[in-house]
Amino acid sequence: YRHQQKLFLDLLAKGLAYRKSSKVNWDPVDHTVLANEQVLDGRGWRSGALVESRELTQWFFKISHYSDELLNALPTLDKWPEKVRTMQANWIGRSEGMTLTWALDKKTAPKGHATLEIYTTRPDTLFGASFLAVAADHPLAKAAAEKNTALAAFCDECRRMGTSVADLETAEKQGFDTGIRAQHPLDKDWLLPIYVANFVLMDYGTGAIFGCPSGDQRDLDFARKYDLPVVPVILPPGQDAATFAITNKAADGDGTMINSRFLDGMTTAAAFDAVAKNLEARELAGQPAGTRKVNFRLRDWGISRQRYWGCPIPIIHCETCGIVPVPAKDLPVKLPDDATFDKPGNPLDRHPTWKNCVCPTCGKRARRETDTMDTFVDSSWYYARFTNPQSVTPIDTEAAKYWLPVDQYIGGIEHAILHLLYSRFFFRAISDSGHATGSNLREPFAALFTQGMVTHETYKSADGKWLTPTDVSLQGEGASRTATEISSGLPVVIGDIIKMSKNKKNVVDPDDIIAHWGADCARWFMLSDSPPERDVIWTEAGVQGAGRFVQRTWRLIEDAASKSVAPGTAPPALFGDDATALRRAAHKALDGVARNIEGLRFNVAVAQIYEFTNEFSAALGKSSEGLDSAIREAAEFLTQMIAPMMPHLAEECWSRLGYNTLVAKEPWPKADPALLVDDRVTIAVQVNGKRRDEMTISRSASNEDIEATALRLEGVVRAMEGRPAKKVIVVPLRIVNILS
RNA sequence: GCGGACGUGGUGGAAUGGUAGACACACAAGACUUAAAAUCUUGAGGGGGCAACCCCGUGCGGGUUCGAGUCCCGCCGUCCGCACCA
Numbered sequence: 001y002r003h004q005q006k007l008f009l010d011l012l013a014k015g016l017a018y019r020k021s022s023k024v025n026w027d028p029v030d031h032t033v034l035a036n037e038q039v040l041d042g043r044g045w046r047s048g049a050l051v052e053s054r055e056l057t058q059w060f061f062k063i064s065h066y067s068d069e070l071l072n073a074l075p076t077l078d079k080w081p082e083k084v085r086t087m088q089a090n091w092i093g094r095s096e097g098m099t100l101t102w103a104l105d106k107k108t109a110p111k112g113h114a115t116l117e118i119y120t121t122r123p124d125t126l127f128g129a130s131f132l133a134v135a136a137d138h139p140l141a142k143a144a145a146e147k148n149t150a151l152a153a154f155c156d157e158c159r160r161m162g163t164s165v166a167d168l169e170t171a172e173k174q175g176f177d178t179g180i181r182a183q184h185p186l187d188k189d190w191l192l193p194i195y196v197a198n199f200v201l202m203d204y205g206t207g208a209i210f211g212c213p214s215g216d217q218r219d220l221d222f223a224r225k226y227d228l229p230v231v232p233v234i235l236p237p238g239q240d241a242a243t244f245a246i247t248n249k250a251a252d253g254d255g256t257m258i259n260s261r262f263l264d265g266m267t268t269a270a271a272f273d274a275v276a277k278n279l280e281a282r283e284l285a286g287q288p289a290g291t292r293k294v295n296f297r298l299r300d301w302g303i304s305r306q307r308y309w310g311c312p313i314p315i316i317h318c319e320t321c322g323i324v325p326v327p328a329k330d331l332p333v334k335l336p337d338d339a340t341f342d343k344p345g346n347p348l349d350r351h352p353t354w355k356n357c358v359c360p361t362c363g364k365r366a367r368r369e370t371d372t373m374d375t376f377v378d379s380s381w382y383y384a385r386f387t388n389p390q391s392v393t394p395i396d397t398e399a400a401k402y403w404l405p406v407d408q409y410i411g412g413i414e415h416a417i418l419h420l421l422y423s424r425f426f427f428r429a430i431s432d433s434g435h436a437t438g439s440n441l442r443e444p445f446a447a448l449f450t451q452g453m454v455t456h457e458t459y460k461s462a463d464g465k466w467l468t469p470t471d472v473s474l475q476g477e478g479a480s481r482t483a484t485e486i487s488s489g490l491p492v493v494i495g496d497i498i499k500m501s502k503n504k505k506n507v508v509d510p511d512d513i514i515a516h517w518g519a520d521c522a523r524w525f526m527l528s529d530s531p532p533e534r535d536v537i538w539t540e541a542g543v544q545g546a547g548r549f550v551q552r553t554w555r556l557i558e559d560a561a562s563k564s565v566a567p568g569t570a571p572p573a574l575f576g577d578d579a580t581a582l583r584r585a586a587h588k589a590l591d592g593v594a595r596n597i598e599g600l601r602f603n604v605a606v607a608q609i610y611e612f613t614n615e616f617s618a619a620l621g622k623s624s625e626g627l628d629s630a631i632r633e634a635a636e637f638l639t640q641m642i643a644p645m646m647p648h649l650a651e652e653c654w655s656r657l658g659y660n661t662l663v664a665k666e667p668w669p670k671a672d673p674a675l676l677v678d679d680r681v682t683i684a685v686q687v688n689g690k691r692r693d694e695m696t697i698s699r700s701a702s703n704e705d706i707e708a709t710a711l712r713l714e715g716v717v718r719a720m721e722g723r724p725a726k727k728v729i730v731v732p733l734r735i736v737n738i739l740s
Numbered sequence: 741g742c743g744g745a746c747g748u749g750g751u752g753g754a755a756u757g758g759u760a761g762a763c764a765c766a767c768a769a770g771a772c773u774u775a776a777a778a779u780c781u782u783g784a785g786g787g788g789g790c791a792a793c794c795c796c797g798u799g800c801g802g803g804u805u806c807g808a809g810u811c812c813c814g815c816c817g818u819c820c821g822c823a824c825c826a
Contacts (some may be wrong), residue, residue, distance in 0.1 A: 086744060087821055095825075120826060133826090173824075199824040209826045217741080218824055297825055416821080528764070529752055537752070545765050551778090604754070607763035614763090684759035689807050691759050718793085729806050735758040737806050 002332035003385065003394035004377065005314040009325045010433040016062045019323065022302075023137070026052040031345035032306045033058075053159060058304035059313055059371060063425045067092055067296040070424055079447030081533075084416045091417050093297025097121035098276060099206065100290045102132065105181035105191055110143040115285055116182055116194070119205030119295060123279070124271035127260040128212040128233035130223055132182055133175060133197035135207040141196045144178040151176050151196065158198045173222045174198045185279055185289050186261075197222065205295055213250065220250040233260050234268060301422060303374040306346040308339050310372030318359035318366040327360050333368070346370055379419055380426035383444060384436055393435070400436040409445040412453065420448070449600060452535035454526065456506040458495035461485055466505040467492060469540070497537055508538055520646035521546050527645055528606035549610070550649055553642065556613060557635055557653040559620055564632035567658040571633075576624030585615040586634040587675040593641045594668065602645070609641050632657075639663055685710045686737040687719040703730045710736045 011017040025034040033056065063070075071092045074085045100123065102116045118132060134141050136158035145152035154176040175195035184190035192210075199218055200209055213223035213230040223230050232246050234255040241258055257263040263271040279290025304313070312333040314326035326333055336354045339347035348354055348370040359366040381395070387403040388396035411419070427444040431437050459467040462485075472483050472492050483492040500507045513522045525546035530536045575583060589612035596605035616634050619627070635657055643650035643663050654663035682696045683706075693715030697706060707728045710716060716738060723740040730736050 083744060083821085090743065090822055093822090093825065097826080118826085122826075197824090199826090201825065204825045211826085216826070218826080221824095295825080297822090413820080531753080534753095539752085539765080541765055542752075548778090549764090555779090603752085604763085607754070610763050682759090686759085686807070694759065715793095727806070731758060731807095735807080737758080739806060 001311045001334065004311045004373070004381075005326070005331050005333060006328065007381070007394050007430050007433075007435065008311075008373070008377075009314060009328075010435070011061065011429055012325060014429075014433045016065060016429045016433065017059060017303075018062065019057055019059055021055055021057045023053055024056045024058070026054045026056070028052050029344060033302075033304075058302050059369075059373075061301040061303055061425070061429065063301045063422070064296060064298055066425050066428055067094070067298050068294075069428065070298075070421065073424075073443060077443065077446075077448070080445075081448060081450055084413070084420065084448060084450065087416045088421055091298060091421065095121050095295050095297075097205075097293055097295060098123045098279070098290045099293045100126075100185055100210070100279065101284050101287065102182040102185060102210075103188070103284055104194075105183065108180045110140070110146070110180070113140055113143055113180075116140060116208055117206045118208040118210050119293065120210060121295075122212065122215060122268075122272075123275040123290065124257065124260075124263065124266075124268045125212040125215040125233050126184075126186060126210070126275055127263065128214045128231045129184065129192060129210045130213055130229040130231070131192055131211045131219075131226075132194045133200050133209050133211055133222070134178075134194065135200040135202035136196055136198070137202040138196075138200075138207045140180070140194070140208070141178065144180060144196075148179070151178060155196060158196070173218060173225060175222060175226060177226075185282070185284075186275075193228075195222075195226070203299065204297070214246045215250055215252055217250045217252065220246065220248070224248070231259050233258060301374075301376075301425070303377055304371035305374055306349070306370075307372055308335065308341070308347040310375055311377065312348070313369045313371050313373055315369035316357055316359060316366045317369065318362060318364060320364055321359055321361045321366075324359055324361050324366070330360070335372075348372070376419060376422050377426070380423045381430060383423075384427065384430075395430070395436040397436050397438065397441075400441060401438045404436075404441055405443050405446040408447045408449065410449045410451055413450040416450070420445070449533070451532045452530065453499045454538050455497050455535045456500050456508065456538045457497050458504050458506045459483060460493040460495055461488075462490045462492070466503075468505045469508060497535075499535075500538070513543070517543055517547050518550070518648070520649045521550050524549065524606070524646050527602040529603065531603050532600055549613075550646070553613065553638070553646075553649060554653070556617055556620075557639065557656055560616070560631050560635040561656050561658070563620060563628060564635060564657075565628045567632070569629065569632070571629050572626040575626035575630060578619060578622040578624035579626040579630040582616065582619040582627070582630045582634055583672075584675050584678070585612055585619075586630070586637045587671040588612075590637050590641060590669060591671040591676055594671075597644060605641075606645070609638070612638065612641075637669060640666060640669060681733055683733065684735050685713055685716055686735065687716055688739060689737060690719070692716050692719040699733070703732065706730050706732070706736060710738065 008017060026032075027034045071089060071094055074080075074089055077085060097120050100118050100120060102118065104114055104116060106114075116132065116134070120126075136155040141151075141155055145155050154174075158174075175197040178194050178196060180194040181191040182194055184192060199222075200207065211219035211222060211228075212233065213220040213228060214232040215234055220230065222228070230246050232244060232251065234251050234253070235241055235244055235258045236251050236253055236255045239255075244258075254268045257266045257268070257271045260271065263274055266274060276290065276292055280288050280292075282289040312335060314331060314333045316324045316326060318324050335348070336351055339351055339354075341347060343350065348368075355368040355370050357366055357368050358364065383406055384395045384400050384404060385391075388399035391399070423444050427436070428442060431441050456469060459469065459472045461467050467485060471486055473486050474483050474494075483494050484490065485492050495504075498504065498506065510522070521543065525543045526536050528546060529542055589608055592608045593605045596602070596608065612634075616638065619634070620631065624630075635653075639650050639653040639657065640663060642653075647664060650663050654661070654666075677699065679699055680696050681699055682694055684691050685693045685695060693710075693713040695709055695713055697709060701709075707730055710728070710730075711725060720738070720740050725738050725740050727739040728736065729739075
């Protein structure tokens with residue numbers, strides 16, 4: 001906490017942490033702030049009228065300061081999944097547009113309101129405007145509502161909808177005419193009505209828009225409902241100006257400008273520029289009537305939590321001095337040990353004494369901040385702290401420079417946005433406030449791999465209760481699979497395969513798995529079953545198979561140990577055919593497994609080990625010159641190959657092979673390149689693209705030899721039916737294709 | 741609505757544009773056993789044929805190529821992310 005609190009205060013000093021009042025969704029049962037997804041997750045009891053909207057002062061980190069940088073740096077993260085980069089780019093949500101100032105009609109405007117600022121990404125469609133709309137919380141809406149009770153009621157309705165309606169997509173567009181009129185920026189004689197509309201968001205742009213019904217679907221729906229003009233201003237490519245009309249589908253793409261005075265005939269891009277230049281040059285209330293503006297969807301990060309767990313925010317509230325940082329000598333601010341949890345609400349706020357303190361500046365009685373930090377703050381810099389956990393400063397810059405960025409980060413896809421974006425922000429923010437400064441210290445994670453989750457089938461009894469896998473017995477296969485409840489014999493509905501959750505009871509206890517199968521076996525199954533980026537489906541049958549392999553490997557090593565030379569024996573001068581074959585298999589497997597582990601293709605690595613094990617088993621029954629030496633090599637290779645995935649078994653095997661060292665400490669063996677390539681290769685022969693035969697031929701055979709041999713093959717002759725070969729394509733070591 | 745990914749046997753899944761289904765699970769037959777378990781051997785994409793072998797086959801329809809699961813275009817479906825973002 002000491003270090004994290006120090007970081008917080010340094011961010012505060014840099015203006016990267018701040019306090020602001022905003023509207024939140026408040027859970028009146030738990031007395032805490034609800035995230036949007038919690039309101040909208042359909043859990044029922046939290047949605048609807050139970051959620052309150054309230055004004056709350058909370059702490060934020062200014063992630064928006066880095067919006068551009070976080071977006072622009074995404075392409076440099078070339079070892080991150082495309083998916084995650086796309087998700088982050090969408091989340092940051094950069095859009096280029098303009099802020100336009102509209103003069104309000106003096107006769108209708110409330111006192112103190114002379115202009116209205118709106119944000120648009122489509123200034124080109126300005127001549128298609130037929131109304132303006134503001135959010136219910138917009139100052140202009142509030143001012144207008146003061147003298148208009150019907151409008152005030154409408155605004156209240158909008159606010160309630162904002163926090164309670166889960167199905168936004170079905171919510172109807174609704175508006176209320178404020179009676180205020182605004183002058184069109186390009187024609188002061190053109191007055192447009194200003195509405196309060198439920199689909200305008202206060203926290204995006206300026207909380208106000210202009211509506212161009214012909215160019216935006218929402219605006220069109222709104223215009224049709226309130227009978228506002230619909231003037232087409234963009235002619236989509238391939239449409240005829242004489243016949244083009246807007247019915248119920250807005251033309252929101254690019255095209256040629258029409259009905260737009262001096263813009264007519266321009267492309268949308270040119271019209272954007274023309275309007276921008278025009279408005280930038282115009283003056284209104286002492287400033288340009290329009291300015292180009294880049295907007296982001298990304299909001300600042302609210303880090304306040306009304307919870308006991310989490311790092312206390314090191315701030316003291318003093319009536320005289322205001323917000324006072326806790327002095328460095330008083331850090332860390334610790335959580336009380338005697339908090340109570342018998343009531344809802346923040347235990348720190350409720351604690352009888354904890355929040356009482358004196359102001360470090362004036363010495364008067366003051367109050368501690370009772371919010372704690374979001375635990376995502378902790379996870380945003382732990383990797384930097386880990387480079388030297390003993391450091392007296394939060395981060396040891398030299399250690400960080402040496403170790404960071406993290407070479408390979410592995411985590412679930414569920415962190416694609418929050419954790420990974422917060423970390424990218426926080427690392428920059430702490431660097432800019434004097435910690436971990438260095439040219440390589442901007443992005444925390446050089447490479448990212450998102451692994452899948454462990455999933456399991458779900459089962460539901462006839463009366464709709466979730467059943468655990470141990471309650472159910474399964475019969476049949478494919479579409480005719482059925483399940484019955486063991487205790488009652490009644491049929492069971494087999495449900496979706498989903499992430500294990502206690503709620504749906506589709507869980508298998510890791511302790512049980514380890515107790516019954518062992519950790520090696522569990523790990524082996526998970527690695528072997530699916531590619532690591534995909535979800536793995538936990539099945540009893542699958543883990544049984546892994547268990548059999550554990551036993552089989554042990555037997556194989558035992559057998560091999562008894563048939564091999566002693567450790568450290570020099571290899572013979574000559575190996576017989578079967579011994580050489582075993583050595584080739586061992587070296588190929590070693591090479592392939594190494595490559596696949598490096599590429600994180602663990603399931604393929606496992607398959608290769610299986611394949612090699614099969615060959616190894618078969619070789620043990622043979623007799624060949626030098627076989628005992630080859631067996632030792634193969635057994636040692638196998639042990640080393642399984643070691644990363646089944647370390648306990650590998651150590652047992654290593655010991656059985658006569659060593660009293662740890663295989664974990666052995667270097668990965670080097671495959672002999674000479675044993676990786678075969679003298680003779682088997683290649684397929686196609687006639688007109690269809691495989692008809694195959695041949696085994698010397699690796700160094702010339703194309704002419706290959707062609708001649710291929711044309712003599714029995715299967716080829718049959719398929720040619722006496723026709724001559726028109727063309728023969730020879731791909732050395734791969735394939736021959738004969739066209740006839 | 742916008743953005744992205746994916747679609748291969750009964751199942752999980754292999755396959756730098758070059759023999760589709762490696763490997764495993766499940767299944768079946770056989771060996772061993774008084775029996776079962778375990779283990780070992782064998783079989784298997786679908787269809788036809790005694791067999792040799794032939795035809796069809798990677799969601800559907802086109803295209804590029806000597807050659808397409810893989811590349812391109814258009815559909816269909818599934819999943820994921822964002823979503824009244826102006």
